[in-house]
Amino acid sequence: MDLILKDARLAGDATRRVDIGIDGGTIVAIEPDLGADGETLDLGGRFVTPGFVETHIHLDKSCILGRCASKKGDLTEAISEVARVKGDFTPEDVYARGRKTVEKAILQGTTHMRTHLEVDPTIELRSLEGILQLIDDYRWAIDIEICVFPQEGMLNNPGTEELMVEAMKRGAKVVGAAPYTDTDPHGQIDHVFAIAREFDADIDMHLDFGTDTSSFDLDYVCRLAERTGRGGRTAIGHVTKLAYAAPDVLAAAARRLADAGVALTVLPSTDLFLMGRDRTEGRTRGVAHAHELLHHGVNCSLSTNNVLNPFTPFGDCSLIRMANLNANICHVGAASDIVECFNMVTTRSAKLMNIAGYGLEVGNSADLAVLDCADPHTAVSELAPVLYAFKRGRRTMTRPVAELHRPAGHA
Incomplete structure (x- = not known):
């Protein structure tokens, strides 16, 4: 496979985590612990949505x-x-x-x-x-x-x-x-x-x-x-x-x-x-x-x-x-x-817009976005930022995750 998005959450069940396999610009697999070779990107349980x-x-x-x-x-x-x-x-x-x-x-x-x-x-x-x-x-x-x-x-x-x-x-x-x-x-x-x-x-x-x-x-x-x-x-x-x-x-x-x-x-x-x-x-x-x-x-x-x-x-x-x-x-x-x-x-x-082949399903185009949250409700209510986007399986943008810099001694 060209790319495997590891440990993703999808809409509908925030407790379930899956891997998304992409090949030739198309989603070819959505399943837990996908056994396949290819470039991998660990999403750490973040929410993946169609673009x-x-x-x-x-x-x-x-x-x-x-x-x-x-x-x-x-x-x-x-x-x-x-x-x-x-x-x-x-x-x-x-x-x-x-x-x-x-x-x-x-x-x-x-x-x-x-x-x-x-x-x-x-x-x-x-x-x-x-x-x-x-x-x-x-x-x-x-x-x-x-x-x-x-x-x-x-x-x-x-x-x-x-x-x-x-x-x-x-x-x-x-x-x-x-x-x-x-x-x-x-x-x-x-x-x-x-x-x-x-x-x-x-x-x-x-x-x-x-x-x-x-x-x-x-x-x-x-x-x-x-x-x-x-x-x-x-x-x-x-x-x-x-x-x-x-x-x-x-x-x-x-x-x-x-x-x-x-x-x-x-x-x-x-x-x-x-x-x-x-x-x-x-x-x-x-x-x-x-x-x-x-x-x-x-x-x-x-x-x-x-x-x-x-x-x-x-x-x-x-x-x-x-x-x-x-x-x-x-x-x-x-x-x-x-x-x-x-x-x-x-x-x-x-x-x-009558877009053909849209959506997070096997066989559809890998037009995706990864948000720094676990589900669509949180995405809207907390204005979750987009961390990655993909067009036909190719990454088009990356946004670093925000990070706190705590002083020494502060938990």
Whole structure:
């Protein structure tokens, strides 16, 4: 074997310890006291998980905080500030900033990523060119797919749809939307589903970003997903309106999403930062309660969204931190729900992206992370650091274990 990870704990039974055998980039054995030759790494009973999965991030506009203002801190300002500076983006600039963010993600144990990428007559395909090169250069550590979408509208922004189609031809794998920025939101959704059919692509939309619960676009998306047979291949992100919905409205929306097979990504850091700014006191959190949606059968993920820009002026690309933040914001205390926060950055995220061969099973790709803890509950509750990560069986990062230096005479 190429590599044997000795004395590992897996999710589901923290008392059981196993060895994980890897050969040719694939998991070939998971059993106690594996009798095989090969390079060995003793994990000392630490927790091994499939690599983290980032379902919703914006590499093209990460790390631009120094170029933008963030005075109001709301969604309108964030969109306008990025629109103001992105005309100066070049492929090289996008590559350099995206590289910083991708390397942060790798150091946090992320092995798969979906980046949402803007095209329109202002930026044209320059960001696409930079990110395509980035994908090639970092394939050794992370698989990245592009979801192309119209941040500033499609039908009200002539030329945007043609650029989206061209981006799909040049390598984008998923098509997205931001209908709340369009003069005809449902028209934009119709066109996005048409592009998805043309390219047999999955769909991932920014949707229902706001506080007004009198209407939701998610119902229209669910109807189209059912009509076009795209259940299981359609996802929506943000849906902050659900954070303001009455319990019966939330339950009805959850049942609708589950029946249609539409998944939902919650972006805790961005939604917490942007929402609630319409009030001077008693400010709302504005983060949809993913665990309540899970209880109704909706597949959900948690993700980073933006890093160091006006949408989110923070970010270290740690999905464990995002899981912990979500648990705090949404008052998640039940042990099973805390574990689901972990699942929403691993197995549930992989399901949302329809990643083949993902998971800690014999025959799957050896895309793994080792955390300095014993189980997923502890990983989330104590923000356990990632010590090692592997992509197709090759180690991609190492973080030394923290160590106390006690003075002499202190036990």
